[in-house]
Amino acid sequence: MPYQAGQRLSGESASKLGHLDVLNSEFVNQVVEQFEHPDASSITSPDIDWFEVDKFARPLKYIFASDGSLQHLASSGNPKREVSFVKTALMRIDPTKIEQIDPDYPHPNQLRKLMSESAQHHATVFPVKNIRIHGTDWLYGMRKLIYDSFRDPQLDGEPYKTLKWVVYQKWEEGTKSNSPAFECPECYAELPGMKYDTDQIECPECQSVIFLTDIIGLHMEMSEDSASETLASAYMMIHETMMLFTAIRYLWQKNHHVLKETLFLKDGPLTLRGQYSKLVPNLRNFISKAKSIGVTIHLCGQEKTGKFVDFFKGYAHLVEPLEKGAPSRFSPLTHKFIHSEVQRKRDPKYPYGFRTNYGEKVLLKQSPHHLFVLNIPTGQYLDNENKPNRREDLIGVDRIMATIPKILSYRHESALVPIELVNGIASLSNYPSATVLKLFSGLE
Numbered sequence: 001m002p003y004q005a006g007q008r009l010s011g012e013s014a015s016k017l018g019h020l021d022v023l024n025s026e027f028v029n030q031v032v033e034q035f036e037h038p039d040a041s042s043i044t045s046p047d048i049d050w051f052e053v054d055k056f057a058r059p060l061k062y063i064f065a066s067d068g069s070l071q072h073l074a075s076s077g078n079p080k081r082e083v084s085f086v087k088t089a090l091m092r093i094d095p096t097k098i099e100q101i102d103p104d105y106p107h108p109n110q111l112r113k114l115m116s117e118s119a120q121h122h123a124t125v126f127p128v129k130n131i132r133i134h135g136t137d138w139l140y141g142m143r144k145l146i147y148d149s150f151r152d153p154q155l156d157g158e159p160y161k162t163l164k165w166v167v168y169q170k171w172e173e174g175t176k177s178n179s180p181a182f183e184c185p186e187c188y189a190e191l192p193g194m195k196y197d198t199d200q201i202e203c204p205e206c207q208s209v210i211f212l213t214d215i216i217g218l219h220m221e222m223s224e225d226s227a228s229e230t231l232a233s234a235y236m237m238i239h240e241t242m243m244l245f246t247a248i249r250y251l252w253q254k255n256h257h258v259l260k261e262t263l264f265l266k267d268g269p270l271t272l273r274g275q276y277s278k279l280v281p282n283l284r285n286f287i288s289k290a291k292s293i294g295v296t297i298h299l300c301g302q303e304k305t306g307k308f309v310d311f312f313k314g315y316a317h318l319v320e321p322l323e324k325g326a327p328s329r330f331s332p333l334t335h336k337f338i339h340s341e342v343q344r345k346r347d348p349k350y351p352y353g354f355r356t357n358y359g360e361k362v363l364l365k366q367s368p369h370h371l372f373v374l375n376i377p378t379g380q381y382l383d384n385e386n387k388p389n390r391r392e393d394l395i396g397v398d399r400i401m402a403t404i405p406k407i408l409s410y411r412h413e414s415a416l417v418p419i420e421l422v423n424g425i426a427s428l429s430n431y432p433s434a435t436v437l438k439l440f441s442g443l444e
């Protein structure tokens with residue numbers, strides 16, 4: 001990065017590539033040449049299988065979407081205090097309601113009414129700098145803050161109940177599973193997992209109180225005396241996932257018929273990295289259990305930025321449909337293709353997404369101008385580098401694809417209305433919201 005302009009000296013301007021000595025290298029020259037003069041004819045369509053969207057599949061009747069936002073706030077004055085403000089939202093919006101909105105000029109009052117009737121949000125705050133927690137030590141205080149935030153009484157503790165449902169795999173009636181194994185946050189002792197349905201235990205080694213939320217491992221993002229912004233963003237990611245699964249859990253417990261007719265949309269990939277990946281096997285177990293008894297969970301994540309989006313944009317002009325009205329097509333990306341062509345990794349240690357993903361990458365070219373990178377679950381991980389490669393591998397893909405045209409946004413490129421709306425709720429500081437249970441009224 002060039003120096004910033006000071007008061008007396010003018011700033012350094014960014015040097016042009018042409019001034020670099022390394023240009024003597026033949027390979028560097030090739031790179032620079034392609035950067036400056038892209039050769040469109042050298043881009044070829046990658047060797048992947050495309051499937052036409054099934055035009056006879058029925059669109060889903062109901063939609064839930066979740067999203068989160070993160071704001072970093074700093075005080076003025078001395079000492080400078082900093083906090084991270086996290087908000088997550090869950091929204092129910094049905095395709096028939098979306099059709100009533102003017103796609104080009106949606107009326108703000110109409111949108112506001114829709115949101116207040118059908119959205120629920122959660123907010124909490126994390127100390128980042130120069131904020132003390134009185135009467136207790138820092139680590140314990142932060143762990144308690146995370147525990148209390150999850151149990152947010154405004155949401156009747158519903159996302160917390162969902163976390164418990166996932167941790168103890170409560171969909172398996174009759175089996176009382178323990179939680180996944182984890183490390184004591186205070187003394188680092190290996191704990192075999194908490195007993196079915198417990199909220200708190202005492203560490204057998206150091207006698208500290210351990211909360212159910214400690215299993216997630218958010219405290220690992222903290223340093224000695226401060227929380228980091230990564231703690232807040234990890235909390236947001238876990239919480240928005242639990243918000244969406246709250247809708248799934250509710251319908252699983254109350255009404256399988258409606259559950260099968262619902263699209264669950266998540267802003268972002270179906271991925272939990274690092275210590276959070278210990279929840280991934282449980283999520284996969286649920287989705288495949290539901291499938292095994294004939295309950296298709298239509299779950300879909302949309303990646304709006306990142307490697308896969310850039311990759312798709314780079315060659316989408318070579319892929320059908322090239323004309324308006326031509327059939328939409330999708331392509332599941334195999335683990336092998338992702339490693340070699342998208343990530344360009346040689347000899348990766350694990351198969352792609354093996355530990356972290358509960359959805360596979362699927363490209364969708366809806367129309368010449370609507371490109372989507374979606375994540376769709378397969379249930380259990382398909383441990384084969386040539387998978388997924390069939391439409392049957394992706395759970396509920398046909399009805400998910402049939403629903404997309406009903407919820408396309410014309411305000412932004414490759415955007416979906418429910419994600420746009422839930423994004424609006426999650427990023428506004430104050431919004432009227434319904435109670436969680438109200439979201440489920442009128443479903444039959």
Ligand SMILES: [Zn+2]
Nearest residue numbers: 184187203206
């Ligand atoms: Zn301990």
